[in-house]
Amino acid sequence: MCGIVGLFLKNKEMEPQLGELLSRMLSTMCERGPDSAGFAVYGTAEEGRTKITLQSPNAAEDFAKLKAALAKDKKADARLSVNDTHAVLSIPSDKVDATKALLASDFPSIRIMATGENIEIYKEVGFPTEVAKRFDLAHMKGSHAIGHTRMATESAVTTLGAHPFSTGADECLVHNGSLSNHASLRRELIRDGMTFNTENDTEVAASYLTWRMKQGMNLGEALEKSLDDLDGFFNFVVGTKEGFGVVRDPIACKPAVMAETDDYVAFGSEYRALAGLPGIDTAKVWEPEPATVYFWQR
Amino acid sequence: MQQLIGDLMRTFDLAQSPLRELNEELHRQTDGSNEAHWEVLNPRGGHAIAVGIDAPIKVDVRGSVGYYCAGMNKKATVTVHGSAGPGVAENMMSGKVVIKGDASQYAGATGRGGLLVIEGNASSRCGISMKGIDIVVKGNIGHMSAFMAQSGHLVVLGDAGDALGDSIYEAKLFVRGKVKSLGADCIEKEMRPEHHEALAKLLAGAGITDAKASEFRRYGSARKLYNFNIDNADAY
Numbered sequence: 001m002c003g004i005v006g007l008f009l010k011n012k013e014m015e016p017q018l019g020e021l022l023s024r025m026l027s028t029m030c031e032r033g034p035d036s037a038g039f040a041v042y043g044t045a046e047e048g049r050t051k052i053t054l055q056s057p058n059a060a061e062d063f064a065k066l067k068a069a070l071a072k073d074k075k076a077d078a079r080l081s082v083n084d085t086h087a088v089l090s091i092p093s094d095k096v097d098a099t100k101a102l103l104a105s106d107f108p109s110i111r112i113m114a115t116g117e118n119i120e121i122y123k124e125v126g127f128p129t130e131v132a133k134r135f136d137l138a139h140m141k142g143s144h145a146i147g148h149t150r151m152a153t154e155s156a157v158t159t160l161g162a163h164p165f166s167t168g169a170d171e172c173l174v175h176n177g178s179l180s181n182h183a184s185l186r187r188e189l190i191r192d193g194m195t196f197n198t199e200n201d202t203e204v205a206a207s208y209l210t211w212r213m214k215q216g217m218n219l220g221e222a223l224e225k226s227l228d229d230l231d232g233f234f235n236f237v238v239g240t241k242e243g244f245g246v247v248r249d250p251i252a253c254k255p256a257v258m259a260e261t262d263d264y265v266a267f268g269s270e271y272r273a274l275a276g277l278p279g280i281d282t283a284k285v286w287e288p289e290p291a292t293v294y295f296w297q298r
Numbered sequence: 299m300q301q302l303i304g305d306l307m308r309t310f311d312l313a314q315s316p317l318r319e320l321n322e323e324l325h326r327q328t329d330g331s332n333e334a335h336w337e338v339l340n341p342r343g344g345h346a347i348a349v350g351i352d353a354p355i356k357v358d359v360r361g362s363v364g365y366y367c368a369g370m371n372k373k374a375t376v377t378v379h380g381s382a383g384p385g386v387a388e389n390m391m392s393g394k395v396v397i398k399g400d401a402s403q404y405a406g407a408t409g410r411g412g413l414l415v416i417e418g419n420a421s422s423r424c425g426i427s428m429k430g431i432d433i434v435v436k437g438n439i440g441h442m443s444a445f446m447a448q449s450g451h452l453v454v455l456g457d458a459g460d461a462l463g464d465s466i467y468e469a470k471l472f473v474r475g476k477v478k479s480l481g482a483d484c485i486e487k488e489m490r491p492e493h494h495e496a497l498a499k500l501l502a503g504a505g506i507t508d509a510k511a512s513e514f515r516r517y518g519s520a521r522k523l524y525n526f527n528i529d530n531a532d533a534y
Contacts, residue, residue, distance in 0.1 A: 251422075252403075252422055253403070255384055255403070257402070271342075272343035274343070287421045290422065290441065
């Protein structure tokens, strides 16, 4: 099964309510995915700085050590803000590669969830409302956000197997469905230099999009191409720095419903996810067409 | 006095009471029940609202519903004043179900009787495996509709998506707009007087006055896939 919720705000005045609204949407989709949950929130960017969202199974120890290591270098200008098992590391954008190298060499148990100017990704095993509460989603602000509740079918219930998956700087993907050609596609992508952390089919889709974009396609083109190259069932909802996209496979078995008002565009696996949104009674509500890429941008 | 009680409407607010209570109460209704008219408030996309009714009562649902609304309906008239999620009126036996908005996937699937009216659009697999139900859609229908449809009628005032009537048996399909493509073994058939008559009745039953039977084309089975024939292997 799995549940997806997404909210893209057109009205800037609603940005302080983003987390609260997404958290309510996510809570309606618990039955569709009770084993783990995650969400990506696009907050405010800081000029010249990049955020790296980190996760660790030994969060207290790892993040304390990392803080100490960063404090040693006075010129590092790094800020670490810990949130339960996750932490957001804010650094000057020109230090991203050096910081990632440091993390890889000295902090093997820290995983990178997302990198970008705006994006933060949080995901954990557990009941979705509990996961949202742990990270205090309700108080997060931003322009758009995507959430996922997971009922695992293709691979193990682990933190890394939860969604969203990062597909590149400020980009993320969530998936409802199951891909049937993910093993062969993973082999092809590995041959072409892509790396994988899990046996998860969605990670293959995320990696596929990153790979296509490395070849010069934009996200819309990569999504169009995915309709040819991915086999199986999928509803994808993707986030970019300024945009929000939706695509369904041509069979379109997996449920999807969307709503749009002057203030927002919203996605839900079911109408239940949208029922609590302000102005929903007069919103345009529709089911996205199969094999059609939808994209909204600010 | 008896008559007066019969006209009373019961209101059930799903924001106040659980769905299971509503469905239990509806299942308690029988022929000649005093509580003949029900209004359901705050459905908020909930699943399985008003399923399994077996009494000639009237139910008005004020808002949009989720999966399987009015499934297995017998005798009742259920009206959804909003849109419906997947599987609305699935396996309906008799009665009438009206969706004022749109319907999601597999509306009226496997239905055996009664009338399902969708005033908006229906998405994919509308009337899949229908076995006697009549479905009237005022808008468009999605791909793979009437797949393996056995009997009954599917009437579409708008357009039909890909693979209409794939592997169809004896259901009759009437489409006023364009058909994107026909599925395996589904062909256009001539509109004979009896089809005009049947269609006019269905349109009248659905309360449609702005469409004439003569504007529709009929589609049905070429009856080539009924029995396995090795020459058809490519079609599978």
